[in-house]
Amino acid sequence: MRFLDKFLFTDLIKGLLTTFRQQDPREIVTEQYPSQRPRIAERYRGAPRLNVDPESGETLCIGCNLCALACPENLIVVSTERNPETKKKELTTFTYDTSRCMFCGLCEDACPVDALELTQDFELASFSRDGAIWDRQMLEEGPKPANYEY
Numbered sequence: 324m325r326f327l328d329k330f331l332f333t334d335l336i337k338g339l340l341t342t343f344r345q346q347d348p349r350e351i352v353t354e355q356y357p358s359q360r361p362r363i364a365e366r367y368r369g370a371p372r373l374n375v376d377p378e379s380g381e382t383l384c385i386g387c388n389l390c391a392l393a394c395p396e397n398l399i400v401v402s403t404e405r406n407p408e409t410k411k412k413e414l415t416t417f418t419y420d421t422s423r424c425m426f427c428g429l430c431e432d433a434c435p436v437d438a439l440e441l442t443q444d445f446e447l448a449s450f451s452r453d454g455a456i457w458d459r460q461m462l463e464e465g466p467k468p469a470n471y472e473y
Contacts (some may be wrong), residue, residue, distance in 0.1 A: 363443045368426045370444035371419050373462040374437060382463060383438035386412040393433035398423045419462055421447055422455035 328334070336355050354361060363369075374383045386403035396422035403412040412464055444466050 343400045345466065347452050363445065367445070368431075368441035369429050370442050370447055371424070371430075371462060372422070372440055372442050372465050374419060374440060375463055382414060382417075382459070383436050384414050385436055385438070386418060387435065388413045389433040389435065390430035390439050395427070395429065395451050396420075396423050396425060396455075399430060414459070417459040417462060420455060421448045421457060422452060432448070 375381065375457075376383055384401075386401055388401045391397070391399040391401050400416065400418045401414070402416040404415050405411070406413050426441060428441055442465065446466060447455075
C-alpha cells in the first residue's frame with residue numbers, strides 16, 4: 324500500500340486539492356497599481372526625509388550624529404563644521420544609503436529634534452546603486468514618484 328501511495332503521488336494530490344479549495348475566484352482582488360495607489364499601513368516606514376523648518380527654510384538637523392550612532396548598519400554619515408561667528412555646529416553633509424537600510428526606525432527615534440523621519444513613500448527603485456545613496460538635498464526634497472497617466 325505504501326508503494327502504491329508513492330507511485331500515485333497521493334500526498335501531492337491531497338495538497339493540491341487543499342490549495343485549489345482555498346482559491347475561490349470571487350475572492351481574488353487585482354490591484355490596479357500605477358493608476359490607483361495602494362493604501363499604506365499607518366505605521367509603515369519607507370523613504371527617509373530630513374525635515375525643514377517651514378519659517379526659515381533651514382534643516383532641523385543640529386548635527387549631533389545620534390542618528391548615525393543609533394543605526395545598526397552604519398549607513399548614515401553626518402558631517403558638521405563649527406561656525407566661528409555663532410560658535411554653533413552647522414550641517415555640511417548628510418548622506419543616507421537606502422540600499423542597505425532595514426527601515427527599522429532607530430535613527431528616527433534617536434533624533435532629539437525630529438529632523439529625520441521615515442515617511443510612507445515606498446517607491447525607492449532606481450537603475451543604479453548610485454541612486455540609492457541620498458545626499459542632503461535629496462533627503463530634504465524627498466523622492467519624486469512617477470505619475471502615470473493613461
